[in-house]
Amino acid sequence: EVQLVESGGGWVKPGESLRLPCVVAGLTFRDAWMSWVRQAPGQGLEWVGRIKSKGGGGTTDYAAPVRGRFTISRDDSKNTVFLQMDSLKTDDTGVYYCTHITQEPAVMGHWGQGTLVTVSA
Amino acid sequence: QSVLTQPPSASGTPGQRVTISCSGSSSNIGSNAVNWYQQLPGMAPKLLIDINNRRPSGVPDRFSGSKSGTSASLAISGLQSEDEADYSCAAWDDSLNAYVFGAGTKVTVL
Secondary structure: OEEEEEOOOOOOOOOOEEEEEEEEEEOOHHHHEEEEEEEEEOOOOOEEEEOOOHHOOOOEEOOOOOOOOEEEEHHHOOOHHHHHEOOOOHOOEEEEEEEEEEOOEEEEEOOOOEEEEEOOO | OOEEEEEEEEEEEEOOOOEEEEEOOOOOOOOOEEEEEEOOOOOOOOOEEEOOOOOOOOOOOOOOEEEOOEEEHHHHHHHHHHOOEEEEEEEEEEEOEEEEEEEOOOEOOO
């Protein structure tokens, strides 16, 4: 069974940073493409970005609202993908889901339970 | 404002057929496959229809997807109470180089 477990959510002030790890089990992580999706309170889903496997080039892509502020990375030795969020804004508030891309380019067949990030003064 | 357009709500009685539309453009639905996700209340989303218009294991066959031009739709045949959820369409957008979602449609079983 594939399991994705996010952590690291919490309350931060605008302009601050936060790092979300997601530990993955039940699949060959080094071959996995991973992504992050967020959901503001009462709103729809918003794709944040993805990271390809090293065999797939290891490159990253980001949605326009977070490009230049957020960074996705991975540690294949720890089966973990990270979302580094800098210069946080109040609009970044929401539940952040770690997801496993099961079909290219970004179809997400496995989801974590989500972690809540609140950005407020 | 979402790149893909969905109606905010849809409803039906048990056993009815409900259809949810998703409208996009030539850079997303017009040139890439559409996927659908279901989000039950208080839960994480789940993939409902994949890139080949197939249902992942465990998804009932009453759910089906279709696409024509720059629009797509999800049909729920034989609506059941457990289908009450939010449904979101999504597709890769070649111009944005990003995966884009619709705002979601809340399905209510009357």
